[in-house]
Amino acid sequence: MNWEVVIGLETHAQLQTKSKIFSGSSIAFGAAPNVQANAVDIALPGVLPVLNREAVVCAIKFGLAVGAKIAPRSIFARKNYFYPDLPKGYQISQFEIPVVSGGGLAITVGSGATATEKFVQLTRAHLEEDAGKSLHEDFHGRTGIDLNRAGTPLLEIVTEPDMRSSAEAVAYARTLHALVQWIGICDGNMQEGSFRCDANVSVRPMGQKELGTRREIKNLNSFRFMQQAIDFEVQWQINEIEEGRAIQQATVLFDPDTGETRSMRSKEDAHDYRYFPDPDLLPLEIGDDWIAEVGGGLPELPQAMQQRFAGELGLSAYDAATLTASREMAAYFEAALASAGRENAKPVANWVMGELAARLNKEGLGIVASPLSAQQLAGVVRRIADNTISNKIARDVFDALWAGEGKDADAVIEAKGWKQITDTGAIEALVDEVLAANAKSVEEYRAGKEKAFNALVGQAMKATRGKANPQQVTDLLKKKLGG
Amino acid sequence: MSDLINSSLRDLSAALAARKLSAVELATLFLDRIEKLNPALNAFITTDRDKTLAQARAADATLKSGDGATALTGIPAAHKDIFCTRGWRTTCGSKILANFISPYDANVVEKLDGAGMVTLGKLNMDEFAMGSSNETSYFGPVKNPWDVSCVPGGSSGGSAAAISARLAPAATGTDTGGSIRQPAALCGLTGLKPTYGVVSRYGMIAFASSLDQGGPMAKSAEDCALLLNAMAGFDARDSTSLERPQEDYRRDLEKPLAGLKIGLPREFFGAGMDADVRVAVDAALAEYRKLGAVTVDVSLPNSGLSVPAYYVIAPAEASSNLSRFDGVRYGYRAPEYADLAEMYSRSRAQGFGDEVKRRILIGTYVLSHGYYDAYYLQAQKIRRLIAGDFVAAFKECDVIMGPTSPSVAFAFGAKSADPVQMYLADIYTISTNLAGLPGMSLPCGFGNNNMPVGLQIIGNWFGEAKMLNVAHRYQKATDWHTRMPGGLE
Numbered sequence: 001m002n003w004e005v006v007i008g009l010e011t012h013a014q015l016q017t018k019s020k021i022f023s024g025s026s027i028a029f030g031a032a033p034n035v036q037a038n039a040v041d042i043a044l045p046g047v048l049p050v051l052n053r054e055a056v057v058c059a060i061k062f063g064l065a066v067g068a069k070i071a072p073r074s075i076f077a078r079k080n081y082f083y084p085d086l087p088k089g090y091q092i093s094q095f096e097i098p099v100v101s102g103g104g105l106a107i108t109v110g111s112g113a114t115a116t117e118k119f120v121q122l123t124r125a126h127l128e129e130d131a132g133k134s135l136h137e138d139f140h141g142r143t144g145i146d147l148n149r150a151g152t153p154l155l156e157i158v159t160e161p162d163m164r165s166s167a168e169a170v171a172y173a174r175t176l177h178a179l180v181q182w183i184g185i186c187d188g189n190m191q192e193g194s195f196r197c198d199a200n201v202s203v204r205p206m207g208q209k210e211l212g213t214r215r216e217i218k219n220l221n222s223f224r225f226m227q228q229a230i231d232f233e234v235q236w237q238i239n240e241i242e243e244g245r246a247i248q249q250a251t252v253l254f255d256p257d258t259g260e261t262r263s264m265r266s267k268e269d270a271h272d273y274r275y276f277p278d279p280d281l282l283p284l285e286i287g288d289d290w291i292a293e294v295g296g297g298l299p300e301l302p303q304a305m306q307q308r309f310a311g312e313l314g315l316s317a318y319d320a321a322t323l324t325a326s327r328e329m330a331a332y333f334e335a336a337l338a339s340a341g342r343e344n345a346k347p348v349a350n351w352v353m354g355e356l357a358a359r360l361n362k363e364g365l366g367i368v369a370s371p372l373s374a375q376q377l378a379g380v381v382r383r384i385a386d387n388t389i390s391n392k393i394a395r396d397v398f399d400a401l402w403a404g405e406g407k408d409a410d411a412v413i414e415a416k417g418w419k420q421i422t423d424t425g426a427i428e429a430l431v432d433e434v435l436a437a438n439a440k441s442v443e444e445y446r447a448g449k450e451k452a453f454n455a456l457v458g459q460a461m462k463a464t465r466g467k468a469n470p471q472q473v474t475d476l477l478k479k480k481l482g483g
Numbered sequence: 484m485s486d487l488i489n490s491s492l493r494d495l496s497a498a499l500a501a502r503k504l505s506a507v508e509l510a511t512l513f514l515d516r517i518e519k520l521n522p523a524l525n526a527f528i529t530t531d532r533d534k535t536l537a538q539a540r541a542a543d544a545t546l547k548s549g550d551g552a553t554a555l556t557g558i559p560a561a562h563k564d565i566f567c568t569r570g571w572r573t574t575c576g577s578k579i580l581a582n583f584i585s586p587y588d589a590n591v592v593e594k595l596d597g598a599g600m601v602t603l604g605k606l607n608m609d610e611f612a613m614g615s616s617n618e619t620s621y622f623g624p625v626k627n628p629w630d631v632s633c634v635p636g637g638s639s640g641g642s643a644a645a646i647s648a649r650l651a652p653a654a655t656g657t658d659t660g661g662s663i664r665q666p667a668a669l670c671g672l673t674g675l676k677p678t679y680g681v682v683s684r685y686g687m688i689a690f691a692s693s694l695d696q697g698g699p700m701a702k703s704a705e706d707c708a709l710l711l712n713a714m715a716g717f718d719a720r721d722s723t724s725l726e727r728p729q730e731d732y733r734r735d736l737e738k739p740l741a742g743l744k745i746g747l748p749r750e751f752f753g754a755g756m757d758a759d760v761r762v763a764v765d766a767a768l769a770e771y772r773k774l775g776a777v778t779v780d781v782s783l784p785n786s787g788l789s790v791p792a793y794y795v796i797a798p799a800e801a802s803s804n805l806s807r808f809d810g811v812r813y814g815y816r817a818p819e820y821a822d823l824a825e826m827y828s829r830s831r832a833q834g835f836g837d838e839v840k841r842r843i844l845i846g847t848y849v850l851s852h853g854y855y856d857a858y859y860l861q862a863q864k865i866r867r868l869i870a871g872d873f874v875a876a877f878k879e880c881d882v883i884m885g886p887t888s889p890s891v892a893f894a895f896g897a898k899s900a901d902p903v904q905m906y907l908a909d910i911y912t913i914s915t916n917l918a919g920l921p922g923m924s925l926p927c928g929f930g931n932n933n934m935p936v937g938l939q940i941i942g943n944w945f946g947e948a949k950m951l952n953v954a955h956r957y958q959k960a961t962d963w964h965t966r967m968p969g970g971l972e
Contacts, residue, residue: 089806
């Protein structure tokens with residue numbers, strides 16, 4: 001039988017506010033346990049939550065970026081359950097009326113000729129607080145509780161069950177991951193748990209309308225694990241059904257060591273969270289003026305920018321997508337472009353995606369930390385375009401600028417004497433010298449050895465320390481030898 | 484000295500300002516009374532002479548320099564043990580917090596300390612403010628100073644008994660369904676529950692968040708006005724605190740009552756009220772007419788639904804508010820348990836008393852999947868109807884009056900076996916909490932066995948100054964509020 005895979009994702013994006021969603025504590029990662037937990041965070045008797053306005057701004061930004069509806073009035077609710085790292089015995093979340101509903105993300109699945117486009121619809125996104133951490137290691141027979149994370153603002157982003165493969169799920173997650181960083185609401189650090197995904201996975205016979213019973217894979221903190229976990233889960237579900245066993249609704253965990261998913265709790269163990277509106281908080285009211293104010297500060301979105309790069313600059317879809325992988329990358333490209341001129345869009349793109357990206361990658365640097373400024377890179381491209389230097393020399397100029405040996409390409413070229421020799425008379429004299437000094441190679445070439453020609457070109461270039469225009473050298477040599 | 488214990492806050496303030504009396508002398512007077520009389524009354528859970536006197540000395544220094552002195556500087560007050568007080572034990576009347584020392588002050592405590600008041604100690608109360616007789620306190624019941632075989636009312640029973648017995652000239656209380664007004668009535672004093680949002684709830688241990696409101700308890704309306712001036716005000720740490728200009732609640736105290744329209748809800752004057760209470764309330768209304776007020780009949784048709792709606796909403800919120808008392812971070816933890824689930828269940832089973840458990844069970848039930856709509860949502864709709872009744876009634880009158888409690892103080896054990904009978908003790912007070920309205924109780928005579936009767940005044944939203952005016956003019960014409968129980972010493 002042919003099976004169709006159905007996947008919906010729930011993502012918890014930690015919002016980049018300075019303080020917690022309902023208290024003034026810092027949310028910085030990595031502090032000693034419990035030092036960033038104040039009276040409100042540890043739920044002392046009598047304390048009360050106060051909503052952090054910045055968290056709401058993040059939600060509005062997200063809603064606008066995905067074309068969703070931003071609720072004029074949404075409600076914070078209490079989700080009640082007992083756990084040692086949940087200090088109040090309830091989590092403040094949103095239930096019936098979330099701040100953001102609808103909208104969606106366009107994703108590209110695969111690359112090159114086989115790439116396909118898809119639109120993933122969002123159900124909702126709501127604000128909530130994170131719980132603390134239970135530390136089971138290091139305490140023999142006991143559990144340590146760190147409440148630094150308790151109260152950290154989260155945006156939970158829920159999709160419709162729109163994805164049909166692990167590849168689509170990963171493509172969606174990557175696009176979302178890039179977007180939340182692009183609009184500056186989440187740092188996207190998956191290792192530190194700033195961006196965590198849960199995948200709801202089910203299978204059904206191809207063509208069947210009703211959804212199969214789903215199992216939820218919790219806490220996928222890398223795209224690779226997401227792919228592996230979903231692939232394993234899908235195969236497991238298909239096997240179960242084909243062997244005559246029904247799927248039971250359950251929450252499962254992925255074990256990266258075994259590559260398998262295993263059940264954590266079944267539907268029977270599911271909590272009754274007893275949601276009800278939190279009487280300590282007023283309804284969240286967002287007026288059109290606030291939405292407009294936040295919208296005014298929103299950057300151009302990656303999708304719009306890609307279309308602009310492809311349309312106005314004539315870049316390929318792949319290049320446009322690569323250059324908009326992050327807002328920093330796009331900003332660098334645009335700055336370089338502004339300096340190099342739009343006619344140089346393609347070479348600027350190539351340098352940014354090629355030499356620069358490779359070097360940054362090698363040195364483990366982000367583009368904002370690039371030793372080479374966008375203007376410096378543009379200077380290199382301009383000097384290639386006007387034939388001042390060859391592509392080969394350009395790499396040396398790039399290296400020199402990277403090493404800080406000069407303020408711009410022109411200064412490096414001047415200081416190093418790397419200006420390309422384009423004077424035909426000078427090159428002709430040089431070629432004559434080379435021919436005279438390398439009679440043996442000339443002999444061999446005339447005898448039919450093509451390799452000998454390359455040796456002659458090499459000698460000519462060497463004599464000018466690379467400064468001669470290689471094309472001119474080649475043309476002249478051919479002319480003289482052939483004549 | 485007996486004039487000092489009966490003095491108004493205004494007179495005490497004047498004596499302190501004139502340096503005829505020091506804050507230390509005044510605090511010592513009350514500390515000595517507490518030491519002598521509290522064992523019989525059990526109004527205080529915690530006292531600390533050193534702390535109190537240190538505060539009094541600081542107040543004297545302020546009074547001496549005059550720098551930063553207020554009308555309350557040097558005046559002693561005691562706090563219901565629901566308010567967190569830095570460095571003092573804050574028990575909320577429960578075993579689960581029996582050893583809890585708060586690292587921070589409640590907003591109300593901060594404000595009264597800031598005004599220079601001197602803390603005499605922490606007052607007994609029904610456990611987590613759940614009760615109308617003070618019989619649910621882990622620290623034992625408070626006795627009514629008018630008759631120690633009777634309850635003082637609840638949940639602010641310690642506050643009421645302390646003022647009634649002149650162990651303190653002023654106290655804080657909280658009122659979720661009548662917990663300031665009912666004990667004020669049963670102990671013969673004046674208490675005010677402000678409009679919801681006027682006094683910050685920060686640091687006031689939550690029972691039912693949408694109903695809880697702190698307020699002053701004292702001998703007279705004038706004293707309450709002075710105290711409310713210091714207690715009220717916006718607090719950014721409480722999202723339900725109202726951002727309004729600071730008021731002087733004394734501003735209208737002396738206004739004549741000629742032409743005042745007093746609404747008498749027919750639902751408050753029906754069969755539920757005891758005859759002796761009725762006599763005292765009727766006499767008070769006659770007095771008001773003498774003062775120039777007119778009475779008009781009004782109706783609160785949904786008030787019969789207030790007790791059932793309250794006993795859905797309050798336990799629902801309480802069941803969630805009390806989840807934090809889990810034995811993990813502070814408070815009582817069972818000495819032995821096999822695993823996490825047992826740590827929770829034993830700590831809570833041993834740490835909470837029966838009434839608290841009953842309400843947690845009710846609250847958990849009404850919020851459960853499949854019952855939420857039938858109970859909680861329905862109760863919230865009733866709440867809106869009740870508020871609507873008041874809106875309509877206040878079109879006909881300036882204030883509403885009636886009995887605070889259907890009976891005078893009852894004997895210990897009289898209602899504690901039947902929760903529903905106990906819940907009905909708050910039948911006249913609960914609807915104001917559901918509507919968020921301000922309410923007061925003031926003494927208006929004595930009923931059976933010479934026990935005090937309370938007159939309730941319900942004001943319109945933010946009508947505190949009006950209520951205080953109405954109460955004060957009555958207290959200028961009568962002397963019920965100056966009566967003090969005899970035979971204590």
